[in-house]
Amino acid sequence: MPDDTLLDDARRLADADPDGLLRAAAGAGAQVRATAEAAREAGLDRLEGLRPRALVLLTRPGAAQAAPGVLAALLGPGCPVPVVRADEVPTWVGPLDVVVGHTDDPGDHVLAAGVDRAVRRGSAVVLTAPPEGPVAAAASGGAVLVVPRLPVPPGFTFPTALTAGLLALSTLGLLRVDPEVLADELDREAERAHPDHESFVNPAKALALRLAERTPLLWGLDPVATAVAARAAQALGTFTDLVCDVADYQQALSRPALHRAAVRAGSASDIFADPDDLDAPSAAPPRVLLLAVRSEPGDPLRRLAADRLPGADLVDPAEELTADEVTRAAVLALRFDLAALYLGLAAGTTGGSGRYAPATA
The missing domain is CATH 3.40.50.10490 (Glucose-6-phosphate isomerase like protein; domain 1)
Structure with a gap:
């Protein structure tokens, strides 16, 4: 279980990261x-x-x-x-x-x-x-x-x-x-996600908290976002013990049992939901993150996902920065890298003396 109090304690974060992985x-x-x-x-x-x-x-x-x-x-x-x-x-x-x-x-x-x-x-x-x-x-x-x-x-x-x-x-x-330009925007993302910034203003820490004790379903709303989701799953597997599902949203629709589980998990956070309609939570209930890189107004797939998964989190860099598609993809990948590291440090799956030992890449 991750220690979420560690994320907003810069000194403890530094102690948990002696190898400077966040840096x-x-x-x-x-x-x-x-x-x-x-x-x-x-x-x-x-x-x-x-x-x-x-x-x-x-x-x-x-x-x-x-x-x-x-x-x-x-x-x-x-x-x-x-x-x-x-x-x-x-x-x-x-x-x-x-x-x-x-x-x-x-x-x-x-x-x-x-x-x-x-x-x-x-x-x-x-x-x-x-x-x-x-x-x-x-x-x-x-x-x-x-x-x-x-x-x-x-x-x-x-x-x-x-x-x-x-x-x-x-x-x-x-x-x-x-x-x-790409390097400058990545520098700005790293600054936004600096360890000294608290979770409510730090996009990587906020993302890490959303993923904690959940099974992430990383579903892309466009081909670029789905490709970045594969990198996100790699990062989460490198620094945490989370198992992820990666798919484009249209493919996710073709798996009705998993999609229903995602809908149920999202409705559990609805204060108006009827408790009798909800199954008992699993050990690691799913959490849907809808990833977007290509922001297209009126995109029917985005509207469909929002209608069917009202409890899902939308992760779209275009909501926070004005940049081209290449830059948005790179920023999204970096945000997941940092979120995976924060989550791994909080859970003890990475960092510490000798604990970070991934297979040679």
Whole structure:
């Protein structure tokens, strides 16, 4: 059971976080700036003017596994280039294709073999990876190797992977990205979520309290939000012991038993609800968080979700900041990272001396 009093006690929070995990997460903006500089020096501009036959976004295991999904969702169905998400470099890649990937594991032999093949066949490859090991050796033959410059603990590399991918897509002319604007907004989100700020004004702490002792149902109202929800589930699994459900809301509607449970859990907070109509609560009742990145006035799906799940929480960065879709997605991901950390510190599932030991990403 989390100690929610810890969240508003800055001294106790600092004692529970001797490794500075909150500080590491709050450095997302710094990761964006460092990655942008590393990409420039690595020669990312060689992609300018390319119009690839296919854009391959590699999904490798690790803390940044959700980044390709966010990139693909941001591109959307209107992307003029076919987008392929793959766990490995496809065997068909050739000189007309662009491959974008990230790994925290310098010894990822599957990725190393795929990168070597893509480079030999003349594909343009953009890879974010440590500077040594089989992966870096494979990339040295002609790939754009973006080496992370800002050391962070395991589990915190999502901003680096996302930024490198965004910059690659921007160089190809597929997305418009200003890394300085993105970094500044992430800095502002980190400031809003500073440990010294109390829960009622701290969006990450408030979100952590909503998730405490619940089973989070992270349901997206648009494809980008659903992709960010996958990152949120990764963060919650890294820093807490919560099990999450991730789906877009239309998919959630196709699972009537779970949807009914979510409706019942939401109605339990209604002071006008008839107690006789409510089942006994489970050990960890569900809590629906409706995630949104693309704010579209009059969106029928949002209206439907609000009608059917009046007790659900809407998490929409557009309600608090004026920014483009890319920035809103990154801010939403950071908010969940910080919320997961606050919840993990309060529950004792992360932080403390030697207690934070996630699997190598």
